[in-house]
Amino acid sequence: MSRRPGAGAGPGxxxxxxxxxxxxxxxxxxxxxxxxxxxxxxxxxxxxLIAKGVVFACSASARAEGIARGLRLREAQARxxxxxxxxxxxxxxxxxxxxxxAAVEHLVPGVQLVRPGVCAVRIxxxxxxxxGERAAALALTSQLDELGAGGARAGIGDGLFTAEQAARRAxxxxxxxxxxxxxxxxxxxxxxxxxxxxxxxxxxxxxxxIRTLGEFAQLGADDVRLRFGExxxxxxxxxxxxxxxPLSPRTPPRDLDVVVDFEPALDRVDQVAFGVRAAAExxxxxxxxxxxxxxAIRVQLDSDSDERSERVWLHPRSFTAADxxxxxxxxxxxxxVIDAALSSGITRVSVAPEAVDAIGNHETGLWGSGPDExxxxxxxRVQSMLGHGAVLMPVLSGGRTLADRQQLVAWGDRxxxxxxxxxxxxxxxxxxxxxxxxxxxxPVHVLSKAGEPVAMDARGTLTAPPxxxxxxxxxxxxxxxxxxxxxDERWWTSGARAAWxxxxxxxxxxAWLLVLDSGGWWAEARYD
Amino acid sequence: xxxxxxxIEHMFDHGQMSSALAVAPAHAAVAASAETATTADxxxxxxxxxxxxxxxxxxxxxALQERIRSMQATKLDSRLLPTHPxxxxxxxxxxxxxxxxxxxxxxxxxxxxxxxxxxAAGSWCAVVGVPEFGVEAASRFGIDLERLVLVPxxxxxxxxxxxxxxxxxxxxxxxxxxxxxDASVARxxxxxxxxxxxxxxxxxxxxxxxxxxxSDSEWxxxxxxxxxxxxxxxxxxxxxxxxxxxRSARLWLPAADETVxxxxxxxxxxxxxxxxxxx
Numbered sequence: 170m171s172r173r174p175g176a177g178a179g180p181g182x183x184x185x186x187x188x189x190x191x192x193x194x195x196x197x198x199x200x201x202x203x204x205x206x207x208x209x210x211x212x213x214x215x216x217x218l219i220a221k222g223v224v225f226a227c228s229a230s231a232r233a234e235g236i237a238r239g240l241r242l243r244e245a246q247a248r249x250x251x252x253x254x255x256x257x258x259x260x261x262x263x264x265x266x267x268x269x270x271a272a273v274e275h276l277v278p279g280v281q282l283v284r285p286g287v288c289a290v291r292i293x294x295x296x297x298x299x300x301g302e303r304a305a306a307l308a309l310t311s312q313l314d315e316l317g318a319g320g321a322r323a324g325i326g327d328g329l330f331t332a333e334q335a336a337r338r339a340x341x342x343x344x345x346x347x348x349x350x351x352x353x354x355x356x357x358x359x360x361x362x363x364x365x366x367x368x369x370x371x372x373x374x375x376x377x378x379i380r381t382l383g384e385f386a387q388l389g390a391d392d393v394r395l396r397f398g399e400x401x402x403x404x405x406x407x408x409x410x411x412x413x414x415p416l417s418p419r420t421p422p423r424d425l426d427v428v429v430d431f432e433p434a435l436d437r438v439d440q441v442a443f444g445v446r447a448a449a450e451x452x453x454x455x456x457x458x459x460x461x462x463x464x465a466i467r468v469q470l471d472s473d474s475d476e477r478s479e480r481v482w483l484h485p486r487s488f489t490a491a492d493x494x495x496x497x498x499x500x501x502x503x504x505x506v507i508d509a510a511l512s513s514g515i516t517r518v519s520v521a522p523e524a525v526d527a528i529g530n531h532e533t534g535l536w537g538s539g540p541d542e543x544x545x546x547x548x549x550r551v552q553s554m555l556g557h558g559a560v561l562m563p564v565l566s567g568g569r570t571l572a573d574r575q576q577l578v579a580w581g582d583r584x585x586x587x588x589x590x591x592x593x594x595x596x597x598x599x600x601x602x603x604x605x606x607x608x609x610x611x612p613v614h615v616l617s618k619a620g621e622p623v624a625m626d627a628r629g630t631l632t633a634p635p636x637x638x639x640x641x642x643x644x645x646x647x648x649x650x651x652x653x654x655x656x657d658e659r660w661w662t663s664g665a666r667a668a669w670x671x672x673x674x675x676x677x678x679x680a681w682l683l684v685l686d687s688g689g690w691w692a693e694a695r696y697d
Numbered sequence: 698x699x700x701x702x703x704x705i706e707h708m709f710d711h712g713q714m715s716s717a718l719a720v721a722p723a724h725a726a727v728a729a730s731a732e733t734a735t736t737a738d739x740x741x742x743x744x745x746x747x748x749x750x751x752x753x754x755x756x757x758x759x760a761l762q763e764r765i766r767s768m769q770a771t772k773l774d775s776r777l778l779p780t781h782p783x784x785x786x787x788x789x790x791x792x793x794x795x796x797x798x799x800x801x802x803x804x805x806x807x808x809x810x811x812x813x814x815x816x817a818a819g820s821w822c823a824v825v826g827v828p829e830f831g832v833e834a835a836s837r838f839g840i841d842l843e844r845l846v847l848v849p850x851x852x853x854x855x856x857x858x859x860x861x862x863x864x865x866x867x868x869x870x871x872x873x874x875x876x877x878x879d880a881s882v883a884r885x886x887x888x889x890x891x892x893x894x895x896x897x898x899x900x901x902x903x904x905x906x907x908x909x910x911x912s913d914s915e916w917x918x919x920x921x922x923x924x925x926x927x928x929x930x931x932x933x934x935x936x937x938x939x940x941x942x943x944r945s946a947r948l949w950l951p952a953a954d955e956t957v958x959x960x961x962x963x964x965x966x967x968x969x970x971x972x973x974x975x976x
Binding site for chain 2: 543544546547548550551554555559560561562563564565571574575577580599600601602603604605606607608631634649650651652672674677678679680694695696697
């Protein structure tokens, strides 16, 4: 086993000699399986994952109805109206596959993650232990199926490429005998090399009349190297069953998650926060020991009534133990106060690092890291007093109304990329803009000279010039006014908005922005 | 619920202001005439009778007050934050003093004008307890939104939040709750002095360095059902805590090109310009 795996790449050597026996475990439709489990749908639901408007993957039941990869979403929905379309999330694939790799590692050490849904491991030791390669492969697939892999397949062969092709043809296990890789691969289509990142070569080979891997393997290795270069030489070796890349097993990552179970369940926010404190310190200590800092955490709360709340919290710098406790508390209390009772008892809190960074990038400089750190500490203190959403940073965004154009983001969160404020936005207010914007708007009454309510007729003209307006008992006289300016937005959707806007100057010289819509008159802003 | 009522109450605060200032002019005229005599300040006052002994008395009073102030000063030098030149001339010391509180009559545009200078100079600004602060207008006035933090609803923890924010921010705009006690006012003032933060209070504040107010607001560009708001002339009056003497100036707040500037003495000619600009 200690011979270099690439040693057999030369012409005339025995194909497959010196290559390790590898088992590739393949979970078919893994992105779909992961998405169905995350969305809590039944296993046989017709589901399609959508990326960039086309179907990226679909479940077996959807495939039976004619859905295929690459189909446009609209066409897929036409073929199968009750299709559940979900957005494809690559991070979810990886995250959901992690426990499966851990389970394989539990049985056989040295697992290489090929991609989410596919992993490879050397079978030699396991074959001896289980008394045969087939028995070992069955043990692994049944372990995966227990964890909900949905019909895992195993392929055994010399080298990764052969084993993976065997897995594609497995039900549930396909074994390519030792030294039989070239024979197994020979009838396969040359298009398989596309997945190895050589689409250009595949097209050329087809045009040269080479249709199977066996025909390609019969070409002289030197000729292929001369014509196609190193990359060509590599796929040539692959098609001859000589996989020159060794298996590179991953180092199992340290388990940095912390889980705190409460028995009996706790139903007060401060109790839970206190119970999490020690775990939060352990969490940060573990990260520091791994020379990491955490910039985002995922907090998951389980309650005794089987509710689950999950949320990712970002941090503008890096988390400390107190910050972690704060995030757990904010997630618990929502908008409530600190000693509020919860609707149901909390049985489990788990904290997982969502984004980590090397600790060296977050070390303070010799003269400190500037005033912004001080600002952050001060604002974090305010957040721990009032809650995460109480300290806000303003961001301008696009839109026509004043409320649309200002977006407030909690301190530490990233702004949601919305509509750009730099676009022209015809129909927005003319400059100068009001300094006081009422959110929510205040209802007012606008009256004519005769004391009649002013309204708008069907042709868009006022029934009478506005002379007074009032909210509650205060009444102001309108000396001058301008408008109406129509605002008719998104009339083609359910979120349509139609309104008339006015500017009015009262007798004290203060100006107002008044809006008339189907709900009546509103004071939206004040120019003061 | 009480919050909503509070906001509705504040909504019409502007109306009270002009009535309160209506009684001031007589007093202001005498004081301001002294001002024109002593300094070359551009105060817009009509030609009033200048009595020589009034000027002398005013001079003596001012000199004595200067002495008292220098003896009362707790620091050797208090640093100034740069603010808009049109308003800086009116402020005591020629700018916003660090560690001081200023009481500003309810005018968001005046607050934004005051904030723009410190923000452009790199200070962080915070707005506490003012949920209706217009963010886009603030950015037009030159406030850097990257260094602006809003705490719209501090609730009953107003004092603690304002103090915590004042620890780390250069300028804090806040509206105190009605029930702010004298003790909490004193504690906050001490905190401001210690940290060197400037506070702009919307409403009255017992220990304010100066009180800024607006009067005689006049909008241009809007007519009877035509045009749109384009520019405003307003008289800004700054009353100093120690001298009690108001200084005032007529400003474009804002002018037609969204700047803030003094109204030139030939006001009649200048006021035609923004009107022409709006068409």
